[in-house]
Amino acid sequence: MSDRRVFVLGGGISKMAAERVDGNIRDWVTEAVMEAVADAGVEIADIDHATTSYFSDHFDKQLKMGAIFHDCIGMCPKPNVRVEGGGGTGGLAIRNAYAYIKAGLCDSMIIYGTENMGRHVPSDVAQQFIALASDTDWEVQVAGFYIAYYALMMLSHMEKYGTKEEQFALASVKNHRNAIYNEYAQSPMRITVDDVMNSPLITSPYKLLDNCLLSDGASCLIFATEEWAKTHSTSWYRKPRIEFVGTGCGSDYMRLADRPLPYPGITHFRAKKNASKQAYKMAGIKNPAKELDCFEVHDAYSGVELVSCEDLRLCGYGQSGPLYEEGYFDLGGELPINTSGGLIGMGHPVGATGINQGIEVLTQLREEAHPQRQVPLNNGQGGMDSHGGTGTFVAVNIFRRVD
């Protein structure tokens, strides 16, 4: 590989909400880009390349939407590629930016991610679109949809390790609480484990408050080489420097039913184990639980966060439940997870989600987060994990502060 180093120069978020009636998807992307450009202290005219990150053409009844975003922000006639990997789309877009810059295809890359999941379609139709991201020949036909697949996984985790519903409810409590200190978050809430347990049952063992959100919103990150940043970014000399030091990617059988037993079986995320192994190796991380200061985990459902922590080696197999009780992953705990609020508190506009995660890590490593959610920096390293399907596609990315 080339010895080029890749840095994150800035990020921008357009408010996450259940329904952004004040504008449409192109407006949100433009807002996020305007913030990112200001944050990075760059001119859009100087940026070499773009990556478009969105998941579904259905939600906005617009195919090849990347071309519209690209021309909304004055990037024509420069190159643009689209990345798509379900819920992992944003994480993969970040990986794409790294790969393109590292390979020398460009010196700077802007990536913008978004999804229009609000009430442009009734929520039942939105559920249908999301269900279509599982196997339509074999799963959707038998009334399979994502929360039910994750419920099957969680039940097997409970049976295997004795994990309790109250333990994964703690992830929901934590993420809604962390969101209170994030002005862009969709669902800041002060709730208790009892509130989660008493919210309506959706699919056992998952209740309403265990779920992530259907969101409208957009976000944007800007990456570049050191040489490019020195001549084009005013924030290079003003802000802490954040380097992109590790990326990994993994996959698994689309259908849970096909995954090999005993590992991962229907209990674990093999793709996540594989992706994180690559990313840690690349970043020179031997003990992720000790060497990372914060981690954004793909908490599509509260239990998913617990299982993810195990496969990301942030704790041992079967240990996540007791650690959530201890507050190990809370703000102020050993390894704060989803300081942004995660998908449950911040929101889950699919194509933007992974980019939101990257922005949160950037914000934390620069120590620019709200004081109530800022983590103390010991190693100056943070990670993010983004997945599509039931952990079918996974991207894990690691950032490091290097000043």
Add this chain to the structure above:
Amino acid sequence: MAKGVSVFKDPEKTLYPKLPDVPDLKEGDRGLVRTKLHTFTADDPVGPKLHWDPIHRADQDPWKDFREIMRIEWKMEITYRHCLGKYSKFFIELENKKFYATECPKCGFVWAIPRPVCPDCLEITTWKELPGTGTLESYSISEFVPAFMKVELPYVLAMVKLDGADSLFTHQLRNWGTDRSKIKTGMPIKVAYTKEPVNHPLLSMWFEPA
């Protein structure tokens, strides 16, 4: 199980930004655009209360000239002519009340959800009839399902290890009675077949307690 939704009514706990509640225009009030639903003024969704860092957004709304919003209605209907391809024999045989899986001639793995090609070996597989019995590996009981799926609630999505297969099969568990505590992983399961016409061939079968 579900006691109530008090958490959504407690303003201390819920800080969702308020969404404007704009009623649809009556047909006579739509002006020259027949599909016009609303025209209204939208607020800044960030809202002054959630601001902690005024650097990001000034108090003054920079978008104030762009807050007049119109929404329209746009209907689309799509019907697919969907091919079931090399999996078709599985679906055809369900009408004969037979459950077929595929076996890899190289590694011997039996794929319960059939595959014309074994993904581990890239070998073309052969069809193998299974007895249609097995054990429950995992399940979830749903109180909610997207309406397009048209199943009665509550329904059970089951993952079953069929006898003679090496991978699992996902389908609904039906006729389990009314006592959900009777559903247990490890319980014996059998494949049942429909007598009534169905809309998708996969619905010609389901699982039942054996």
